[in-house]
Amino acid sequence: MSQPANHRPAIVPGVVGEVMQHPAGETIGNHSHDDAQLSVVLKGTMKIRCQGGWWLAPAGRGIWIPAGVKHSANYSEMASFVLLKIDPDAAAALPPDVRSIAVSDLLRELSLAIGRLPSKEEDADEEELMARLILKRIRNADATPFLFLPSGTDARVLRVTEFLRADPANDASLDALATIGGSSRRTLSRLFLSDTGMTFARWRDHLRIVTALDRLVRGVPIIQVALDLGYNRPVIEPELRSHLAQTAAMELPRATQDEDQRVVRPEDAIRLRRTLSGPSSVRDLAGCWTTFE
DSSP states (O other), X not given: OOEEEEOOOOOSTTEEEEEEEEOTTXXXXXXXXXXXXXXXXXXXXXXXXXXXXXXXXXXXXXXXXXXXXXXXXXXXXXXXXXXXXXOTXXXXXXXXXXXXXXXXXXXXXXXXXXXXXXXXXXXXXXXXXXXXXXXXXXXXXXXXXXXXXXXXXXXXXXXXXXXXXXXTTOOOOHHHHHHHHTSOHHHHHHHHHHXXXXXXXXXXXHHHHHHHHHHHXXXXXXXXXXXXXXXXXXXXXXXXXXXXXXXXGSBOOOTTSOTTOOBOOHHHHHHHHHHHXXXXXXXXXXXXXXXXX
16 A cells, blocks of 8 residues: 655645655556646656556656546556646646656656645745746656557457567567457557557567666666567667667666665766667676666
């Protein structure tokens, strides 16, 4: 069961926050909220399932969910985050759809301040200024669509995407998967493109990329991630390298850093980007990522 680390009533009209924690392995079933919500992930990872697919939010990212949208949540490890609740009027100018966003240092600190400061009437003016700035930072935040994995809505596609998401390394052929989905190979191929916006091959690659990112930010060594997901070829997929490079500025595990704020040093990020910028073997990447182990 989730536990508010610090609950506080709303003083600021439209915005209220609380610091939350969820234990490893917890799943919250399908539900919706009257208010829009932004979960600012401080530690661990959060996975949100909503109509159309799955969203991943590691530390340094946030999940924006508009009011009334049904969704479920899963936490692979202990996660802490700030939950911002924003009433529909205040959220009217904010994104109309579910998305993962990059959380700036300013948005993170403002969220923590709203979630942790004791409620005092004399602080109302200051909190209102913070709330207005939070709304502006959410509105201007960069979306991170590469952390989204479409599930499709057609029942045949859904059966296949659910099957593969449970086993990302599965190399079942399209013919075998068509049998699981209850369609022909040709029909399944056509449905994947129309229902997810991706070819089946592209979708399976993206599944493995998102899965890899989830495991890497949780501290699993890259060599283990690569082997677990079937990347046993001499050269890792160029797209995996590209997306891994985008995580260089995220919070990643470092044994020498404080557990509550494990941040990649600039020189480490530069080293990682250089390694990922050209053809790299799994061994090369593993050597680079030993910096973070």
